[in-house]
Structure formats: structure tokens, C-alpha cells
Amino acid sequence: MGSYSIGEALNLLLKQSKWKPKVDELRMREEWETIVGKTISKYTRNLNLYDRKLTIYTDVAALKQELLLGKEALIVRINEYFEETIVSEIIIK
Numbered sequence: 653m654g655s656y657s658i659g660e661a662l663n664l665l666l667k668q669s670k671w672k673p674k675v676d677e678l679r680m681r682e683e684w685e686t687i688v689g690k691t692i693s694k695y696t697r698n699l700n701l702y703d704r705k706l707t708i709y710t711d712v713a714a715l716k717q718e719l720l721l722g723k724e725a726l727i728v729r730i731n732e733y734f735e736e737t738i739v740s741e742i743i744i745k
Contacts, residue, residue, distance in 0.1 A: 676738045677701035680730070687733050688726070692719075704740040706730070719744045 656664065666672040680701060685693035698709040710716055719726065723742045730739045 706739045707743045709745050
């Protein structure tokens with residue numbers, strides 16, 4: 653029988669149970685302000701992460717445009733923050 657640390661055992665459980673995408677989505681919602689900053693966090697109202705596609709909702713047209721132009725940089729920032737690829741595409745609504 654192999655020996656695992658608690659962190660390794662939890663990660664293995666998440667991957668095998670398919671809970672990991674939901675945990676990633678919840679973690680992203682909790683840490684969104686840290687990832688993107690106060691201003692963007694304040695004007696985005698909802699986040700959904702499904703099948704590595706992050707959907708961001710905002711009613712501010714200028715922010716929508718800024719997010720559209722900075723999609724690639726935001727994907728890189730999110731994946732670096734999580735230290736793995738959890739987002740491959742961003743949809744802004």
C-alpha cells in the first residue's frame with residue numbers, strides 16, 4: 653500500500669471523483685478579487701467555469717471591451733495563479 657500525504661490524497665480523491673472542476677470554480681469565485689483586482693471584481697457579477705471555459709458576466713460595456721482585449725493575458729494569469737491549466741477559453745457576457 654502506497655504512502656500519501658493528506659494533500660496528495662485529497663488531490664487524488666478530487667481527480668477520481670470528478671469533483672475537481674466544481675472545486676476549481678468555487679475556488680475561483682472565492683479568490684477572483686485576488687486574481688483580477690478590486691475594480692474588475694467589483695463590476696463582474698457572476699463566474700461560471702465549465703469544461704475549461706470561463707464565462708464572465710458584466711453589465712459595464714467598457715469593462716467588457718477591456719476583458720475581450722485582454723482575454724489571453726487573463727487566461728495566463730488565472731492558470732499561473734492555480735499552477736495548472738484550468739481555463740483554456742474565456743467568454744464575456
